[in-house]
Amino acid sequence: MKRIRPLNQEKREAILKAAIEEFYTKGFEGSSMDTISKLANVSKATVYNHFKNKEELFLSVATIIRERIEESFKYTYSNIIDIKTQLKQIAKKEMNFLNSKDNMKLIQIITIVMIQKNEIGLKLLEIFEDDCMIMTSQWFQDAKIDGKLDFESSHFVSKQFVGMLKSFAFLPQLYGSAMLSKEEENKVIEEAVYMILKLYKK
Amino acid sequence: MKRIRPLNQEKREAILKAAIEEFYTKGFEGSSMDTISKLANVSKATVYNHFKNKEELFLSVATIIRERIEESFKYTYSNIIDIKTQLKQIAKKEMNFLNSKDNMKLIQIITIVMIQKNEIGLKLLEIFEDDCMIMTSQWFQDAKIDGKLDFESSHFVSKQFVGMLKSFAFLPQLYGSAMLSKEEENKVIEEAVYMILKLYKK
Amino acid sequence: MKRIRPLNQEKREAILKAAIEEFYTKGFEGSSMDTISKLANVSKATVYNHFKNKEELFLSVATIIRERIEESFKYTYSNIIDIKTQLKQIAKKEMNFLNSKDNMKLIQIITIVMIQKNEIGLKLLEIFEDDCMIMTSQWFQDAKIDGKLDFESSHFVSKQFVGMLKSFAFLPQLYGSAMLSKEEENKVIEEAVYMILKLYKK
Amino acid sequence: MKRIRPLNQEKREAILKAAIEEFYTKGFEGSSMDTISKLANVSKATVYNHFKNKEELFLSVATIIRERIEESFKYTYSNIIDIKTQLKQIAKKEMNFLNSKDNMKLIQIITIVMIQKNEIGLKLLEIFEDDCMIMTSQWFQDAKIDGKLDFESSHFVSKQFVGMLKSFAFLPQLYGSAMLSKEEENKVIEEAVYMILKLYKK
DNA sequence: CATGAATGAGCGTTCATTCAT
DNA sequence: TATGAATGAACGCTCATTCAT
Numbered sequence: 017m018k019r020i021r022p023l024n025q026e027k028r029e030a031i032l033k034a035a036i037e038e039f040y041t042k043g044f045e046g047s048s049m050d051t052i053s054k055l056a057n058v059s060k061a062t063v064y065n066h067f068k069n070k071e072e073l074f075l076s077v078a079t080i081i082r083e084r085i086e087e088s089f090k091y092t093y094s095n096i097i098d099i100k101t102q103l104k105q106i107a108k109k110e111m112n113f114l115n116s117k118d119n120m121k122l123i124q125i126i127t128i129v130m131i132q133k134n135e136i137g138l139k140l141l142e143i144f145e146d147d148c149m150i151m152t153s154q155w156f157q158d159a160k161i162d163g164k165l166d167f168e169s170s171h172f173v174s175k176q177f178v179g180m181l182k183s184f185a186f187l188p189q190l191y192g193s194a195m196l197s198k199e200e201e202n203k204v205i206e207e208a209v210y211m212i213l214k215l216y217k218k
Numbered sequence: 219m220k221r222i223r224p225l226n227q228e229k230r231e232a233i234l235k236a237a238i239e240e241f242y243t244k245g246f247e248g249s250s251m252d253t254i255s256k257l258a259n260v261s262k263a264t265v266y267n268h269f270k271n272k273e274e275l276f277l278s279v280a281t282i283i284r285e286r287i288e289e290s291f292k293y294t295y296s297n298i299i300d301i302k303t304q305l306k307q308i309a310k311k312e313m314n315f316l317n318s319k320d321n322m323k324l325i326q327i328i329t330i331v332m333i334q335k336n337e338i339g340l341k342l343l344e345i346f347e348d349d350c351m352i353m354t355s356q357w358f359q360d361a362k363i364d365g366k367l368d369f370e371s372s373h374f375v376s377k378q379f380v381g382m383l384k385s386f387a388f389l390p391q392l393y394g395s396a397m398l399s400k401e402e403e404n405k406v407i408e409e410a411v412y413m414i415l416k417l418y419k420k
Numbered sequence: 421m422k423r424i425r426p427l428n429q430e431k432r433e434a435i436l437k438a439a440i441e442e443f444y445t446k447g448f449e450g451s452s453m454d455t456i457s458k459l460a461n462v463s464k465a466t467v468y469n470h471f472k473n474k475e476e477l478f479l480s481v482a483t484i485i486r487e488r489i490e491e492s493f494k495y496t497y498s499n500i501i502d503i504k505t506q507l508k509q510i511a512k513k514e515m516n517f518l519n520s521k522d523n524m525k526l527i528q529i530i531t532i533v534m535i536q537k538n539e540i541g542l543k544l545l546e547i548f549e550d551d552c553m554i555m556t557s558q559w560f561q562d563a564k565i566d567g568k569l570d571f572e573s574s575h576f577v578s579k580q581f582v583g584m585l586k587s588f589a590f591l592p593q594l595y596g597s598a599m600l601s602k603e604e605e606n607k608v609i610e611e612a613v614y615m616i617l618k619l620y621k622k
Numbered sequence: 623m624k625r626i627r628p629l630n631q632e633k634r635e636a637i638l639k640a641a642i643e644e645f646y647t648k649g650f651e652g653s654s655m656d657t658i659s660k661l662a663n664v665s666k667a668t669v670y671n672h673f674k675n676k677e678e679l680f681l682s683v684a685t686i687i688r689e690r691i692e693e694s695f696k697y698t699y700s701n702i703i704d705i706k707t708q709l710k711q712i713a714k715k716e717m718n719f720l721n722s723k724d725n726m727k728l729i730q731i732i733t734i735v736m737i738q739k740n741e742i743g744l745k746l747l748e749i750f751e752d753d754c755m756i757m758t759s760q761w762f763q764d765a766k767i768d769g770k771l772d773f774e775s776s777h778f779v780s781k782q783f784v785g786m787l788k789s790f791a792f793l794p795q796l797y798g799s800a801m802l803s804k805e806e807e808n809k810v811i812e813e814a815v816y817m818i819l820k821l822y823k824k
Numbered sequence: 825c826a827t828g829a830a831t832g833a834g835c836g837t838t839c840a841t842t843c844a845t
Numbered sequence: 846t847a848t849g850a851a852t853g854a855a856c857g858c859t860c861a862t863t864c865a866t
Contacts, residue, residue: 024829043334046247049857059831061859066829070857124333130393131326132245137394175385176409182389183381191332207378214416226846251840261848263842272840428825447738449652453861463827465863474861528737534797535730536649580813583789587781591788595736596747611782618820630850655836665852667838672850676836 028066030056035077040121043128044074044136071136074129075143081122082143088113089151093158099165103212106152107181107205114185115195124190152178165216173216180208230268232258237279241327246276246334276331277341283324290315291353295360301367305414308354309383309407316387317397326392354380367418375418382410432470434460439481443529448478448536478533479543485526492517493555497562503569507616510556511585511609518589519599528594556582569620577620584612634672636662641683646727649734650680650742677742680735681749687728688749694719695757699764705771709818712758713787713811720791721801730796758784771822779822786814 034055038047049070053060067073091106113119126144129137149171156170156177167173184204185196196204236257240249251272255262269275293308315321351373358372358379369375386406387398398406438459442451453474457464471477495510517523553575560574560581571577588608589600600608640661644653655676659666673679697712719725732750735743755777762776762783773779790810791802802810 027830041334043245043247043330045245046334048855050855060857061831061833062829064858065831127393128245128330128333131330132248172409176382176413179381179385179389180378182385183377187381187384187389191329203374207374211378211413211417215413229847250838252838262840263848263850264846266841267846267848431826447649447651447734449649450738452859454859464861465827465829466825468862469825469827531797532649532734532737535734536647536652576809576813579789580786580817583785583793584782586793587785587788591785591793595733596743611778615782615817615821619817633851654834656834666836667852667854668850670837671852 027056027058027062031058031063031066031073032077032080035073036080036122036125039074039077039125043125044070044132049073074136075139077122078126078129078140078143081126084119084122085113085144088119091151091155093155093162095162099159099217100209100213102155102159103177103209104205106155107177107208110152110178110181111185111196111201111205114181114189115201117195120189120195123186127190149174149178164218165212166218167216173212176215177208177212180211181205229258229260229264233260233265233268233275234279234282237275238282238324238327241276241279242323245327245330246272251275280328280331283328286321286324287315290321293353293357295357295364297364301361301419302411302415304357304361305379305411306407308357309379309410312354312380312383313387313398313403313407316383316391317403319397322391322397329392351376351380366420367414368420369418375414378417379410379414382413383407431460431462431466435462435467435470435477436481436484439477440484440526440529443478443481444525447529447532448474453477482530482533485530488523488526489517492523495555495559497559497566499566503563503621504613504617506559506563507581507613508609510559511581511612514556514582514585515589515600515605515609518585518593519605521599524593524599527590531594553578553582568622569616570622571620577616580619581612581616584615585609633662633664633668637664637669637672637679638683638686641679642686642728642731645680645683645731649731650676650738655679680742681745683728684732684735684746684749687732690725690728691719691750694725697757697761699761699768701768705765705823706815706819708761708765709783709815710811712761713783713814716758716784716787717791717802717807717811720787720795721807723801726795726801729792733796755780755784770824771818772824773822779818782821783814783818786817787811 031052034052035047038052038055042048042051047070049060049063052073053063056063063073067076088109091102091109094102097105126140130140130144131137153171153174156165156167156174159165160167160170165173181204185201189195233254236254237249240254240257244250244253249272251262251265254275255265258265265275269278290311293311296304355373355376358367358369358376361367362369362372367375383406387403391397435456438456439451442456442459446452446455451474453464453467456477457467460467467477471480492513495513498506501509557575557578560569560571560578563569564571564574569577585608589605593599637658640658641653644658644661648654648657653676655666655669658679659669662669669679673682694715697708697715700708732746736746736750737743759777759780762771762773762780765771766773766776771779787810791807795801
């Protein structure tokens with residue numbers, strides 16, 4: 017059941033889509049509300065009816081991204097499934113997220129703003145508190161408690177693990193390299209899991 | 219006979235210094251030639267005498283950065299020194315570069331533009347083709363030939379090695395995390411070297 | 421049969437109240453229909469249902485003010501009461517009006533528009549044709565006919581009289597000076613009446 | 623001797639002239655930098671090269687006005703010339719100023735802004751501290767000391783005197799009435815001087 | 825009758841760039 | 846060569862107004 021004429025949802029989505037596109041190609045500063053409104057086929061004033069200002073529009077885009085990320089990094093430790101399998105599943109889930117053109121687009125957008133660290137960049141930092149790392153870190157902690165892995169700091173190890181994935185599937189792509197093929201992806205996962213087990217398996 | 223310094227070199231350098239500062243704090247789009255000229259204590263027109271336009275000024279800044287990076291990643295394989303020592307030296311050199319506030323500043327600047335991949339970002343990509351990786355990769359190749367390490371692809375392994383360092387000393391800092399302390403730095407180096415040896419030492 | 425209150429009267433009044441406040445603080449140009457509608461707690465479209473446009477809303481405000489002024493300046497000559505007393509009563513009445521913060525507010529609002537004499541200012545002039553002066557002038561005319569005062573032009577004298585009051589209780593306040601205290605007010609009245617009698621009493 | 627290429631003085635003056643015209647017809651809020659620049663036949667950016675922003679442009683206009691006023695109200699007491707003559711001269715000088723269309727234009731401009739009492743209106747108040755009144759008041763003080771006139775407060779009397787003039791030559795014109803003819807002007811001066819002498823001459 | 829949504833036109837301001845001197 | 850001055854185009858944003866519901 018629709019709310020009585022909410023701000024026309026189609027237009028809102030058209031604007032967000034246009035904004036993502038524009039922020040992606042031009043960054044926050046480089047983007048213009050004029051262009052966004054034209055891309056979305058609405059008047060500039062309409063954009064301002066939906067979003068208080070450029071910053072809020074951007075933050076809305078950022079929130080969308082954040083939700084996708086959060087979704088992609090949920091994983092909880094199981095003491096039934098064998099750890100090698102679990103590690104692979106975690107890696108696969110993360111790779112799934114990273115190895116998507118759309119997601120990288122979104123990440124690039126927020127990367128730019130977070131690097132610029134204006135007020136708005138700082139707000140982003142608050143929004144983005146690295147959940148991915150936190151959840152993976154929790155998994156390692158649980159695996160340690162369960163006596164399956166042995167190391168000092170779960171935080172350090174999870175950074176090693178995720179870092180290994182990101183070395184191949186994030187950093188290069190951040191700078192424009194091509195996405196990984198399915199085989200490459202598998203190889204990277206395989207090697208990262210192998211490394212962790214070799215280094216820390218009890 | 220041409221004069222060697224047809225344009226006042228001091229002013230040129232003042233402009234470049236101002237530009238680095240400005241590009242860092244505001245990004246490419248956010249920076250204004252006006253502000254740069256004021257920071258450099260020259261007239262705006264003078265900036266344009268030295269640099270055809272904003273883009274060329276930026277590219278000049280980028281070139282400076284590139285030179286510094288190149289300088290920092292030179293390392294050639296030695297069959298005399300033991301590989302653990304060499305790996306540590308390589309790691310130390312790279313960490314030295316990454317773990318400096320100024321260098322991170324510069325990297326952040328070019329990161330933004332490279333992500334945005336406008337014409338100007340693409341030009342940057344040409345300039346930057348990851349030398350660091352290439353040189354480190356060469357070292358692993360030589361170590362393999364020398365029979366000290368065993369793996370399939372030197373490219374893959376060097377990415378693992380450097381990636382491990384970057385996980386701790388680059389990615390977080392790109393997004394604004396604090397630099398590593400000397401102890402943390404050492405720990406990271408230690409672990410990365412340990413990992414490579416554990417995985418690939420013959 | 422027409423309904424007497426075809427539009428919700430409460431809302432209409434809320435709008436007018438909001439408009440007075442807004443026009444006062446921001447002037448005609450500085451005021452926005454948006455703000456007025458928000459202040460009045462109605463939708464912008466409702467404002468337009470009640471008042472064709474910004475100008476007509478303003479004119480409605482002006483009419484309210486005019487009515488208050490007219491009310492304040494009614495005074496008719498009496499051949500029974502002694503003229504000194506009557507002059508004092510006239511002065512008191514005018515001072516009563518002028519020496520009120522709210523009234524000055526309203527006068528300031530219309531002053532701005534009348535000075536600007538756009539179409540809308542001209543319409544105001546038609547509305548306002550200085551009743552106050554006309555009525556006071558009539559009193560002097562009657563006093564002359566009654567043989568109590570002697571002068572050439574009643575118009576001139578009434579301007580002297582009212583002008584003397586306005587010098588102290590209008591012009592300075594128009595520009596933001598504080599209202600007169602009761603004592604100051606009395607002194608001004610006293611002196612103005614004294615002046616008229618000294619100059620024109622038969 | 624000219625300063626080396628000062629901001630093209632012609633353009634500056636064209637802008638100021640245009641600004642006076644525009645501020646006069648539209649008030650501060652209603653005026654647009656766009657229109658002003660078009661009136662002045664320069665680009666909008668040029669206006670901003672000469673004046674930091676709209677407010678400063680306005681304040682510049684205000685300063686011009688203030689200088690004219692100051693010029694017009696200088697008068698110092700003389701114990702040689704007879705006071706009736708002096709009073710007439712003072713009145714004539716003030717009337718000269720008030721009874722000029724250009725001056726009234728300028729006064730109307732600042733009146734609007736002073737009434738609106740934004741930040742900028744308050745700045746105006748600082749600029750305008752009623753010199754006219756102060757100087758005339760001083761004259762009355764001197765006349766009293768010289769034993770030619772007798773009253774309590776020179777401030778009060780000067781307000782009476784100037785107020786009498788303004789009643790005829792300022793207030794009506796502020797609201798758009800026609801300027802006084804030479805005869806009317808003389809009559810007003812005559813009567814104001816007569817009033818002062820009748821009330822306060824020793 | 826009241827409203828949420830939409831819009832074209834305009835705002836004050838800044839920009840990268842050019843040009844005469 | 847170095848500069849002050851100029852500019853057209855664009856920016857983020859707000860406005861008075863309209864219209865479908």
